[in-house]
């Protein structure tokens with residue numbers, strides 16, 4: 001059986017760490033692409049030279065030439081500018097839209113059947129750019145945000161209750177921004193909703209920390225944004241697709257009437273497996289949750305409306 005091939009565009013912090021995870025899991029051969037000459041080649045070579053020690057057979061290469069990415073099963077897009085302190089995700093909009101458009105056009109020409117996973121921020125708006133630039137159906141254009149936001153929520157729940165992260169589950173819906181909607185009712189420890197385990201003010205504090213999770217890391221790092229948790233979250237999506245695991249994960253997908261939203265990328269739970277998004281899972285929201293979701297969708301719409309034509 002031929003090995004899977006994953007192209008990771010952007011050999012920066014998120015891209016290189018994602019490539020490392022995929023390779024070290026032996027999940028696929030990885031092609032790292034960047035606009036900077038030598039950067040993807042150098043990181044690719046370095047990762048390849050770790051293989052004998054780590055013990056995997058994935059091939060890792062770096063390139064500036066999209067011809068080398070041909071026939072990829074998945075294309076992960078991380079290229080762009082990272083957020084700097086004091087810079088909102090939205091400030092990045094125009095700059096990253098141009099980058100995402102260019103790399104998606106170039107890469108999907110080489111791999112017309114690939115599944116696109118978008119990581120570049122502002123996430124939901126970049127998914128729109130990618131969908132338009134690729135012409136792919138919605139099943140094959142996914143945004144990585146919900147897995148990361150949920151992972152942050154889980155981290156904080158586990159810390160608060162002093163329990164294993166493994167026994168936590170968390171649901172975060174909506175856009176990947178300050179308006180994201182953590183759903184505490186569906187966030188659990190070993191199946192017990194956290195609403196049974198924590199007082200409302202503590203839950204609110206954890207939700208706020210989750211919504212502010214990216215900025216918290218940026219404020220500490222000062223010269224860049226988070227990458228370990230984003231790369232781990234991207235890896236989880238790649239793994240679900242390549243191994244047709246049918247994982248139920250929150251991802252940004254183009255909603256077509258689900259959750260009362262039309263033609264907008266917003267984070268919702270989906271089934272991820274072979275071919276990308278297999279279906280959207282719709283859950284009934286309370287009036288308050290529905291209002292928060294609508295507000296979050298409106299914030300995404302506002303960014304999409306600002307995209308260069």
Ligand code: APR
Pocket residue numbers: 009010011012013014015033034035036039078079080081082083096099102103119120121122224225226227230
């Ligand atoms: N083509 C290919 N690569 C590009 C292009 C382009 N047109 N423009 C920029 N890049 C590359 C940069 O050269 C850099 O190596 O994208 C890489 C981005 O890496 P970092 O600056 O380290 O940023 P990173 O932390 O990886 O974040 C990337 O993911 O989480 C999001 O908000 C984050 O949008 C940001 C993205």
